[in-house]
Amino acid sequence: MTPYRMPAEWTPHERTWMAWPSPNPTFTDDEELAAARAAWASVARAVRRFEPVTMVVAPGDAEGARALLGEDVELVERELDDAWMRDIGPTFVTDGTSLAAVDWVFNGWGAQDWARWEHDSKIARHVADAAGVPVLSSPLVNEGGGLHVDGEGTVLLTDTVQLGSGRNPGWSREEVEREVHARLGTTKAIWLPHGLAGDYGLYGTQGHVDIVAAFARPGTVLVHGQRDPRHPDHERSRAYVELLRAQTDAQGRPLEVIEIPAPTVLTDEEGDWVDYSYINHYLCNGAVILCAFDDPHDELAAEIFRRLFPDREVVLVDARTIFAAGGGIHCITQQQPAV
Template sequence: MSTYRMPAEWTPHERTWMAWPSPNPTFTDEAELAAARAAWAAVARAVRRFEPVTVVVAPGDAEGARALLGPDVDLVERELDDAWMRDIGPTFVTDGTALAAVDWVFNGWGAQDWARWEHDSKIARHVADTAGVPVLASPLVNEGGGLHVDGEGTVLLTDTVQLGSGRNPEWTREQVEAEIHAKLGTTKAIWLPHGLAGDYGLYGTQGHVDIVAAFARPGTVLVHSQQDPRHPDHARSRQYAELLRAATDAQGRPLEVVEVPAPTVLTDEEGDWVDYSYINHYLCNGAVILCAFDDPRDETAAALFRRLFPDREVVLVDARTIFAAGGGIHCITQQQPAV
């Protein structure tokens, strides 16, 4: 049995890893790519106020990245397909004295038609090598955005990700849980049936949990709450809250569920449902980097996070461009725990 475990995100970090947007199907033209790079840079600079940041950039992109990121963000050149470090990077685990890096199989979020992953499938090992930590290879198709842990044995998962037909069609629920527990040091999985409605669109992940629910501390879980009954996530988020309230964690504690109201905007310019969510935040040393949407609920969410994390500064960063490409702030960051 492995002695490694994945620490909770609120524990101290050595650094944050990110990847730099490069031309690919996610960014359809130069204007979209430029907007994405500005959005990614805003997140990197916000995190850099609190801890070191390393950004993986494609060969030839370092000079342009440096101009937007500033002088105090570290750059590493590697071939890239896309820019979602939470998913293409490793999941760091520790045995208490040293780190290791779990390398899940990455196949473009379920081998989606538009996705490319020739280079991204190797990024976890590149990051591990650069960080100087050993790799724990897993045969499970999985992404970092598809799980969330409390650091005390509990992991959140979704049926449409780990059990999805594009990822692990031959695996049973019991086999998935056994592999997750073996790699993360967890002992109990809480499964949600699916993700938010907008996450099943063109660039969606098909149900990542890190936009739906996240632990704030052991025994307390945040859950997305869509207040408007016109949005399909209204019924979904009520289902998630009920399911989580009925659950216990690995320590046998009933979960305290904190519902986080969704932004007021319901659709994008094309009329498609948005999955804007404050759940997709990132905890770094001394701060909460919180998605903002130029929405009346931004400050409501910020106030809620200030109450939940009184010892951290809450930093709002506009995440609309990131969400338009298929994710949020948590999706583009990956923590390397301090040992």
């Protein structure tokens, strides 16, 4: 039997899964919740132009969601805690003829004090059930934003996520790799030491790779490029580029590393470092859904993505509200590959 593997994000999708924001510690008042719902809806409508979208909504939220999403986004009611489908949803894998869903253990990004996960820890199975695919359970505490694959055997990981004390205490790097490879069909892991500086504050994931680096095609990886030396990510970005340029992928190819310049804004209104990043984009059928920040570098990043993906439309969607809650466009979407 052909082993299951996770296809690259640029391969065709059956649909995109998302989760609708509901009252929780991430959205502290009605105004924040309303802004989040508007931002999530903007992403859903952008993706829906190119492929079907299914939104998981908490019981009682369907009517409000429908008003913002329109009639052509499918709604599925399930209990929710938060709204980060990349992390709480399953990782879909295929054996070439059928799909399965990897159900990682979800514990609120390392059992953070503010997080709740009673319901979110069950969403991967709910999504798999709704998609009609079998579940492959993993004992590894992990999230979809903590990995990125090239579809040809290579996976990107970070030390502070899979090896973090709040997630997998006692696991060795070799044990993590063995489990990840068994679930994703990968054969080589490339480890980054950490994520961006802003990802370690309140609501941070403690180092997700999908805001730092992402494959654009086999052998080519995009990296967050913070060019302002005042930002702590300036030195981190240089280290990521140096590390990745010294690597080969699972097929033995030296990696081509392309830096994507970070937005020019450095801090939020409270003076904390932001981790605004164009790396946290989403590839759907025929399009790149790209984070925008009302920043002079938005169009610069869009033009780089147009050159990288000449057969895809680049769609800019304001992601500042999403980032204020702890993530980006990639973090709130999860692809179901087409078979």
